Amino acid sequence: MKTRDLAYIALFAAIVAVLGQLPAVPVPGIPVPITAQTLGVMLAGSVLGAKRGGLALLLFLAVVAVGAPLLASGSGGLGVFVGPTxxxxxxWPVAAFVIGWLxxxxxxRFNLAWALVANLLGGIVVIYAIGIPFTSLYADIPLSVSATGSLAFIPGDVVKAVAASVVAVAVRRAYPVIELPGRRATAG
Known part of the structure; x- marks a missing residue:
């Protein structure tokens, strides 16, 4: 892995951390708040690709695990890995990887429509498919209640997917130096 790759990984881990400084919005009936950090997950995957996007989120979670209070709730440490969230x-690393892979x-043929497909599948479907069962388990609520409660996230997540898609397409056009593996950078 090149130094540039490491710098991009660290940069996107930092972007997710900065997005965690925006206050979390509590959702009635479910112990998981709405945060801006999933926008960072989508950006990491769609701008960096599968490997680097996934590694950026693994780095972020490693920093959280050692206690840095980088989550939107202001929390960090190992305890966050055994609760409802x-x-x-x-x-997040899986979602960034899937978005990057797509x-x-x-x-x-990467354009806004394809970027949106990648961000919706990876940034919503993958995240919900993993998050909802864990919320059900750790909050001791039925899976149906966890799934129904997560419906409150969909409008905001769709907006984040659109924003991440617009940014990813703009980055590809304006700053082609961020090459994806096996792809030659192009300006258009």
């Missing part, structure tokens, strides 16, 4: 945290597959 744990599944969402576990999903972005790499769509690279030749």
């Amino acid at each position: 744990a599944g969402y945290l576990y999903s 972005t790499e597959r769509f690279w030749r």
Whole structure:
């Protein structure tokens, strides 16, 4: 891995940390708040690709695990990995990887529509598929209640997916130096 790759990984881990400084919005009936940090997950995957995007989120979670209070709730440490929000945290590297993988597959025809598909599938479907069962388990609520409660996240997550898609397409066009593996940088 090149120094540039490490710098991008660290940069996107920092972006997720900065997005965690925006206050969390509590959701009635579910112990998981709405945060801006999933926007960082989507950006990492769609801008950096699968490997670097996933590694950026693993780095972020490692820093959280050692106690840095970088989550939107102001928390950090190992305790966050065994509570109602744990599944969402576990999903972030997987989601960034999936978004990046889809972005790499769509690279030749990468436009706003394909970027949105990648961000919706990875940034919503993957995150919910992992997060909802963990919330059910750790909050001791039925899976149906956890799934129903997560519906409150969908409008905001769709907005984040659109924003991440617009940014990813703009970055690809304006700053082609961020190459995806096996792809030659292009300006258009």
